[in-house]
Amino acid sequence: MPPTGFLGWLSGMLDWLRSLFFKREMELSLVGLNKGGKSTLVNVLTTGQYTEDTIPTAIVFVVDSADVDSVPAAARELHALLEKPSLKGIPLLVLGNKNDLKGALGVTELSNAMNLKSLADREVAVYSISCKSHNNIDVTLQWLTKHARA
Numbered sequence: 692m693p694p695t696g697f698l699g700w701l702s703g704m705l706d707w708l709r710s711l712f713f714k715r716e717m718e719l720s721l722v723g724l725n726k727g728g729k730s731t732l733v734n735v736l737t738t739g740q741y742t743e744d745t746i747p748t749a750i751v752f753v754v755d756s757a758d759v760d761s762v763p764a765a766a767r768e769l770h771a772l773l774e775k776p777s778l779k780g781i782p783l784l785v786l787g788n789k790n791d792l793k794g795a796l797g798v799t800e801l802s803n804a805m806n807l808k809s810l811a812d813r814e815v816a817v818y819s820i821s822c823k824s825h826n827n828i829d830v831t832l833q834w835l836t837k838h839a840r841a
């Protein structure tokens with residue numbers, strides 16, 4: 692049942708403000724230390740729902756596959772990230788972006804360079820994509836849709 696009285700008025704006001712917000716376009720960097728409430732804020736701003744814990748459904752790790760020298764650092768960051776207990780078992784999609792550029796690593800090369808075979812107990816997928824030429828954006832969207840909450 693929708694709230695009535697003052698709460699109803701407040702809820703209507705927030706819906707109206709939210710609709711104004713979504714009429715605009717912006718690039719927003721939301722920063723803050725761990726556990727400050729960034730994910731919760733995004734939920735409240737976008738859906739109006741407060742959720743106690745935001746459990747991630749999928750991790751997407753983007754790598755510049757044409758910048759071969761940066762791949763070992765990317766691999767280290769990824770493996771360190773996956774150590775976090777809160778990310779245990781969460782499916783992982785590694786995207787080797789910029790495959791429109793000469794010398795970009797393919798899926799097998801990227802998987803090897805990032806030691807993805809060593810990742811156990813989670814679903815791992817790797818796609819070679821290009822945001823620029825829209826290559827494999829369709830399969831990326833399919834993967835995201837498959838792993839989104841209903």
Ligand SMILES: Nc1nc2c(ncn2[C@@H]2O[C@H](COP(=O)(O)OP(=O)(O)OP(=O)(O)O)[C@@H](O)[C@H]2O)c(=O)[nH]1
Pocket residue numbers: 788789790791792820821822823824
């Ligand atoms: N050739 C090519 N360039 C791309 C592609 N995707 C992104 N770029 C370029 O790579 C640069 C970095 O892209 P961003 O989207 O800003 O990367 P980011 O990860 O958000 O970077 P930070 O804000 O520094 O964390 C930009 O100049 C993009 O235009 C691609 O598929 N191919």
